[in-house]
Amino acid sequence: MREFELLQHVFQATGKSQSVLIPPGDDMAMVQVDGVNLLAAVDQLVEARHFDISITPVHLIGRKAITRSLSDVAAMAAIPVASLGTITACPSTHDEWAAALFDAMNETADQYNCPLIGGDVAIHHETGSPMVCTVTVLAKPGLNPPLRRSGAKAGDNLYVTGALGGSVDENGLGRHLTFEPRINEALALSEILGPRLHAMIDISDGLGRDASHIAELSNVSIEIDAGSLPINHGLDWRRAMSDGEDYELCFAAEGDVPNQICQLQVTQIGRIVALSDSLKPSIIVRDGSTQIDAASLGWEHGNS
Amino acid sequence: MREFELLQHVFQATGKSQSVLIPPGDDMAMVQVDGVNLLAAVDQLVEARHFDISITPVHLIGRKAITRSLSDVAAMAAIPVASLGTITACPSTHDEWAAALFDAMNETADQYNCPLIGGDVAIHHETGSPMVCTVTVLAKPGLNPPLRRSGAKAGDNLYVTGALGGSVDENGLGRHLTFEPRINEALALSEILGPRLHAMIDISDGLGRDASHIAELSNVSIEIDAGSLPINHGLDWRRAMSDGEDYELCFAAEGDVPNQICQLQVTQIGRIVALSDSLKPSIIVRDGSTQIDAASLGWEHGNS
Numbered sequence: 001m002r003e004f005e006l007l008q009h010v011f012q013a014t015g016k017s018q019s020v021l022i023p024p025g026d027d028m029a030m031v032q033v034d035g036v037n038l039l040a041a042v043d044q045l046v047e048a049r050h051f052d053i054s055i056t057p058v059h060l061i062g063r064k065a066i067t068r069s070l071s072d073v074a075a076m077a078a079i080p081v082a083s084l085g086t087i088t089a090c091p092s093t094h095d096e097w098a099a100a101l102f103d104a105m106n107e108t109a110d111q112y113n114c115p116l117i118g119g120d121v122a123i124h125h126e127t128g129s130p131m132v133c134t135v136t137v138l139a140k141p142g143l144n145p146p147l148r149r150s151g152a153k154a155g156d157n158l159y160v161t162g163a164l165g166g167s168v169d170e171n172g173l174g175r176h177l178t179f180e181p182r183i184n185e186a187l188a189l190s191e192i193l194g195p196r197l198h199a200m201i202d203i204s205d206g207l208g209r210d211a212s213h214i215a216e217l218s219n220v221s222i223e224i225d226a227g228s229l230p231i232n233h234g235l236d237w238r239r240a241m242s243d244g245e246d247y248e249l250c251f252a253a254e255g256d257v258p259n260q261i262c263q264l265q266v267t268q269i270g271r272i273v274a275l276s277d278s279l280k281p282s283i284i285v286r287d288g289s290t291q292i293d294a295a296s297l298g299w300e301h302g303n304s
Numbered sequence: 305m306r307e308f309e310l311l312q313h314v315f316q317a318t319g320k321s322q323s324v325l326i327p328p329g330d331d332m333a334m335v336q337v338d339g340v341n342l343l344a345a346v347d348q349l350v351e352a353r354h355f356d357i358s359i360t361p362v363h364l365i366g367r368k369a370i371t372r373s374l375s376d377v378a379a380m381a382a383i384p385v386a387s388l389g390t391i392t393a394c395p396s397t398h399d400e401w402a403a404a405l406f407d408a409m410n411e412t413a414d415q416y417n418c419p420l421i422g423g424d425v426a427i428h429h430e431t432g433s434p435m436v437c438t439v440t441v442l443a444k445p446g447l448n449p450p451l452r453r454s455g456a457k458a459g460d461n462l463y464v465t466g467a468l469g470g471s472v473d474e475n476g477l478g479r480h481l482t483f484e485p486r487i488n489e490a491l492a493l494s495e496i497l498g499p500r501l502h503a504m505i506d507i508s509d510g511l512g513r514d515a516s517h518i519a520e521l522s523n524v525s526i527e528i529d530a531g532s533l534p535i536n537h538g539l540d541w542r543r544a545m546s547d548g549e550d551y552e553l554c555f556a557a558e559g560d561v562p563n564q565i566c567q568l569q570v571t572q573i574g575r576i577v578a579l580s581d582s583l584k585p586s587i588i589v590r591d592g593s594t595q596i597d598a599a600s601l602g603w604e605h606g607n608s
Contacts, residue, residue, distance in 0.1 A: 003425040006399065010406040010423055017419040020386070029421035031386045033444055036340040041422050042388040042440055048429035082324070082335045084346040088436045095310065102314040115321040117333035118345050119314055120438075121307040125352035129434050132392045134424075136346055136440040140337055 025217075026148050027075035027201060028139060038081070039139040039146060041072045047130035052172045058097055060177040061133070062104025068204070069137035070112050070181035071247040075202035076146040077190035078139040080114035080183065088122045088132040101133070112183065114139075144190045144197075152199040152218035152252035154274040159257055161185055161264050162248040163230040164207055165240035176245035185262045186249055192261070193253050200251040206244035207269075208283060208294050214252060215281035224270035224294075226287035237287065241294075329521075330452050331379035331505060332443060342385075343443040343450060345376045351434035356476045362401055364481040365437070366408025372508070373441035374416050374485035375551045379506035380450040381494035382443040384418035384487065392426045392436040405437070416487065448494045448501075456503040456522035456556035458578040463561055465489055465568050466552040467534040468511055469544035480549035489566045490553055496565070497557050504555040510548035511573075512587060512598050518556060519585035528574035528598075530591035541591065545598075 011024045021037060022030035028041040045065045047053045053061075066083060073080050085105050089098055102119065109116045114137060152158075167176040182202070190197055199218055201210045207224075215222045226237040235243075252272050259266050275281065283294035315328045325341060326334035332345040349369045351357045357365075370387060377384050389409050393402055406423070413420045418441065456462075471480040486506070494501055503522055505514045511528075519526045530541040539547075556576050563570050579585065587598035 002399070003427060006402050006406070006425050007423060009403050010410065010420070010425075013407065013410050014413075014420045014423075017386075017414075017417075020419055020421055024420070024422045029386075029388075031419075031421055031442070033337075033342055033385050033442075034340045036338045038337055038342060038442070040386065040388055040440070040442065042390055042424050042438070044390050044392060044424050044426050044438075046392050046426045046428060049426060081337050082321075082333075082344065084333075084344055084440055086346050086348050086438050088348060088350055095306070098310050099313050102310070103317065106314065106317050109318075110321075113321075115324055115335075116314070116318045116328070117324055117335055118328045119311060119318075120346050120348050121310050121314075122348050122350045122353060122436075123307060124350060124434055126434070130428055130430070132426075132436045134346070134348075134390050134438045136344070136388055138335070138337075138342070138344065138442075 022146065022148065027072040028078065030146060037141055039076055039078050040136065041069060042134060042136040043069050043072065044132060044134040046132050053131060055172055056177065058100045059104040062101045063108045064177050065133045065135050066105050066108040067179060067181050069135040070114060070183060071202040071204065073137055073139045074182040074186040074249060075200055076139065077142055077144065077186040077200060078146050079142055080112055081138040081140055082117045083109045083114045084118035084136040085116055086120045086134045088124060090127055090129055090131060091123050092127045142187045142190055144194060147190065147197060147200040149199055149201050149214050150217040152214050152220050152272045154220055154272055156198055156252040156254050156272040157268050158222060158252055158270040158272060159266055159268050160207065160230065160248055160250050161261065161266055163232045164203065164246050164248065165235040165243045166232040167243055167245040179247040181247060182249050185264055188261050189251065193257065196254045198252045198254065200249055203246040203248050203250050204244060206242045207250060208241040210250055212283050215283060219275065219281060221273045221275055221282045221284065222270060223273055223284045223286060226285050228267065228269050230265060230267045326450065326452065331376040332382065334450060341445055343380055343382050344440065345373060346438060346440040347373050347376065348436060348438040350436050357435060359476055360481065362404045363408040366405045367412045368481050369437045369439050370409050370412040371483060371485050373439040374418060374487060375506040375508065377441055377443045378486040378490040378553060379504055380443065381446055381448065381490040381504060382450050383446055384416055385442040385444055386421045387413045387418045388422035388440040389420055390424045390438045392428060394431055394433055394435060395427050396431045446491045446494055448498060451494065451501060451504040453503055453505050453518050454521040456518050456524050456576045458524055458576055460502055460556040460558050460576040461572050462526060462554065462556055462574040462576060463570055463572050464511065464534065464552055464554050465565065465570055467536045468507065468550050468552065469539040469547045470536040471547055471549040483551040485551060486553050489568055492565050493555065497561065500558045502556045502558065504553055507550040507552045507554050508548060510546045511554060512545040514554055516587050519587060523579065523585060525577050525579055525586045525588065526574060527577055527588045527590060530589050532571065532573050534569060534571045
């Protein structure tokens with residue numbers, strides 16, 4: 001089964017109600033409740049799929065469950081409001097481990113002003129069944145409207161915050177467990193750039209794949225300069241574009257952009273261009289005189 | 305691991321933010337967002353634990369995932385706003401099955417004006433891992449404030465809607481898959497009774513256990529008359545109190561209550577009494593001249 005295609009199928013049929021201002025398919029959806037705009041998203045963390053339970057400290061699993069969802073709040077340039085979490089645990093899971101997981105979720109949620117207001121615990125029928133943890137996050141818009149993936153325009157430049165690649169180390173640990181969701185940076189960018197900030201996404205599946213979401217939903221193509229990518233030590237640009245789990249921001253903006261935001265580096269990595277004659281959104285990487293269609297690198301269709 | 309105790313542990317530490325108007329531990333929590341009150345809850349449906357995937361039609365699994373959460377909305381006498389769903393599927397799950405599950409969730413959500421605005425799909429690492437489906441539901445208060453479990457007062461009468469017991473038939477199918485969440489009934493009761501309606505819960509874990517939540521959170525005891533319980537055909541009162549999955553409403557109210565609401569039977573089944581000398585909330589069942597402490601029946605501590 002393909003996760004991405006199934007979600008596409010689901011989202012085609014949903015969100016048609018008048019109260020739904022941003023339908024599913026972006027980092028968060030937005031719904032109007034008694035005149036107030038509310039954003040919501042849900043994400044899950046699955047044992048053996050998203051983390052190795054045998055080597056990952058429980059407090060980092062709990063932390064990541066929350067920070068991953070907060071990264072979606074950042075991608076919309078929104079403000080966290082509250083969160084809800086579930087775990088489905090194995091019958092042999094120790095009470096202390098499960099309590100520590102929820103404690104870490106709770107502490108992390110509080111740290112980002114996103115209090116855990118609900119939860120559910122269920123136990124699998126059979127020992128050995130993998131742990132599943134889900135987090136729903138609620139948020140509200142900042143001073144400016146939420147940033148969508150669909151707003152990029154030909155002529156915009158493309159930027160990323162921080163540096164990319166190598167988030168998961170050879171032991172399965174590393175920065176993907178300890179990253180900071182870029183909430184303050186996104187709000188600051190939105191305030192400083194105002195209407196010149198056109199589209200944003202967080203980099204969870206790898207820059208190649210996440211940028212393709214901006215291209216497809218904005219109906220544009222994107223050119224990326226391999227030489228300008230901010231790459232973590234010891235990696236090449238292919239790793240920086242494909243590794244994923246960076247949880248940095250990728251955004252399209254018109255005009256000048258500061259090269260730091262909240263003391264975090266901001267790098268121009270490419271530009272938004274009009275669709276070519278093929279009328280199909282594409283991601284082109286320029287590496288010196290070589291030009292590579294990212295479709296050939298397998299990033300066009302996200303299977304996140 | 306004990307689900308209920310773990311949730312108690314979690315909830316002790318959560319919901320301390322000023323914006324949290326109803327902390328976790330009720331059917332839904334409530335948070336204030338820019339002056340508007342918003343309710344939220346999350347629930348999960350786990351293969352082999354909550355349904356048998358080999359015999360349950362997929363559209364009924366999807367329906368139940370949504371209606372269970374809507375029953376929490378009913379229990380607060382609130383109005384559904386939107387929902388978000390996740391599934392963690394086995395690698396061998398067919399695309400068609402997964403799509404049909406989400407289609408059923410989507411159709412059910414629309415039917416109750418609770419559009420699906422977000423979702424996530426993940427695939428387990430190993431074949432044979434059980435499917436997990438979660439639904440987060442968002443709601444807003446009706447004309448009156450949401451009804452909590454903690455408002456019952458000595459002197460109130462205790463009521464249930466509909467009839468109890470036998471929701472899961474001998475094949476694992478039955479009414480637990482097709483029940484109607486009592487949203488309209490709860491809103492109508494709230495409007496008709498106003499401030500005389502003191503506490504409400506939906507019966508998911510069995511009347512004995514769910515009534516004990518009202519007793520504990522309201523710090524009262526509850527007397528139930530076995531002879532007055534509305535029992536489904538062929539069952540005795542013990543089954544009616546313990547079967548669960550009825551998704552009827554149980555509520556405490558002062559003064560007269562109509563014996564029908566939205567054409568659904570409403571039955572007085574007992575009363576709220578002050579704590580006895582033991583100062584410990586209890587559920588007492590009166591069966592003729594016999595008086596049974598429900599603690600002896602294993603209902604005092606919910607392990608839902």
